[in-house]
Amino acid sequence: MHIGILQTGHAPDALRPTLGDYSDLFERLLGGHGFTFTTWNVVDMEFPDGPDAAEGWLITGSRHGAYEDHPFIPPLEELIRAIYDAGTPLVGICFGHQVIAQALGGKVEKFGGGWVVGRQTYNWSGDEIALNAWHQDQVVSLPDEARVLASNGGCANAAIAYGNKAYTVQAHPEFRDDFIEGLIEHRSDAVPPDLVDKARQNLGRDNANAVLADRIAAFLKTREVA
Template structure:
């Protein structure tokens, strides 16, 4: 059986990167195509007001990253929160990455805010503190590409920490068998991260920029996270 996944795209990538990378939805499609659980995907850009037709249901809804703040007042955020809360109350499975991770934490009773730690960029290592049947292949740690200046600072009631670090204590969380979120970007590739760093070099400052670029020598575990997500969705089907 092939899973049906709705990708809720919450941004447009930088114009100079569109020709090569197309968009976050397409980047997720390419990521999930490399993992073994059969799945198909439909992409809706919610910034433009696009959503699935009324009554259409999917095995899971994935909220992508965005340059917007999850706690911001952009006009498209409130409708997205209402849509996600309705799906949650129906029992749908929800996946979140970066902005999506923070938005779902907020929506379900947690907290997200500008991080006093500053920008997280480049590759970052996390300890995996949870064990579950969907976490195959098993891993005690994850390395992911990251790009964020906001963080989840309090989890929803009943949520479990899946991955953490001193820099980002709530780097991934699970809420029962319904919600799974990651701060890091499994869909990123090194060249895209490097291009983002170059575009943001002035904002980051030379020290943060150089450390991030140097960290790109490390491989990342995006494919593992992708497989975990699809196995999480598939459990109980």
Template sequence: MTNKPIVLIQAGTAPDKIRKEVGDYPSWFCSALDLDLENLEIVRVFEGEVLPSPDPARAAIITGSFAMVTDRLLWSETTAQWIRDAMTVEMPLFGVCYGHQLMAHALGGRVGYHPAGQEIGCQEIRLLDSAAADPLLTGMPARFAAHLTHLQSVIDVPPGARVLAASDHDPHQIIRYGRQAISAQFHPEFDREICAAIVRLHADSVREEGGDPDALLAQITSTAEAKALLTRFVEQALGRPATRAGDTLTLP
């Protein structure tokens, strides 16, 4: 029996309107990684699916969600415990948005609603001095564009964690928790069409907060540097290229 080397921990599903326009989380990550769905073990934890035992020979990516970490839903808290277990065996972990917040929560940090409201659209991420020696961020530009959409943020980072990047809105854009565990508040798996669909979905709330959704839509650009983090994570975790669409990646 073989295991697929990448576990996609799906923490939610996009609203019907988004799915009809641009698909859902699994297809977004497959596109960003240039992999077929068959190369991922997708575990829909938000529907109660059981995660495999943590395995340091595999890599796990924890997706975003339209849920809130502070609701402490049963599936979310169960996944938080799995994250703690995975950390003990140094399984490679990459959290995205909700996954970023859930990792911080699981490991002793504090998550809550951002006092300045939502961060959405294409925004600039700045690497901090602490990122200079990080193996995943080596060679990255000091500033790069990324797609974002979130109401909650990591308010306090876990003890011992290192903050590697920030934006004007959120000081905790990338957090390193250990040699094999990292997370990002932004969405490296988004493309311009996904980001635009998300902005249109939240247009009314953007206006309520004094923002201009049309201006946000006009500012959306490609985010190759942010996207590259996913590929680099998988390559470093598995020790081989991740971009093998059409092939089957398996582990003994």
């Protein structure tokens, strides 16, 4: 199955030589599921011809805000709606989670409670799931077809399903602890020191990255939502 990765930002320069760019993280996360990948750097205005250019789509994270004035966001939202209308399976992570909601009629804004960084636990349909996160923005108003799958005290809309068309997650199942450690070193200047310290202390604890990889892969292949 051919998956199109829509890359909406780039990993910090200092991390890319050893850990890769965001698209590389997703290829590693979903490795072993029989996918092939093509990446379009939409953040650099590189877009596919349309929703039929891949059999499934994944939108990455970004340091940008979905509500900010960047030239790539309006055409990305148009592409999201075209993919959605075509019924091609669509996955969004962090910024991807947010911009899909925004494109379909929801609202994204900075969370009043501030930053969410490092290992977080979520109530996911009654189960406790731990994932790494790194964000300040959140989906605060849901589109009509959205159904919340996961939440916690710091993020009410942490995972969303849109029927069997789209599956989105605020946290980062593609971020291993080495990437979180790199973000602490190279992209945490705006994060309160106590949150940085807590994220550092949680390095090495278990997480559900593999669980989410299986769920994302299952959704792309079968449209099953879990």
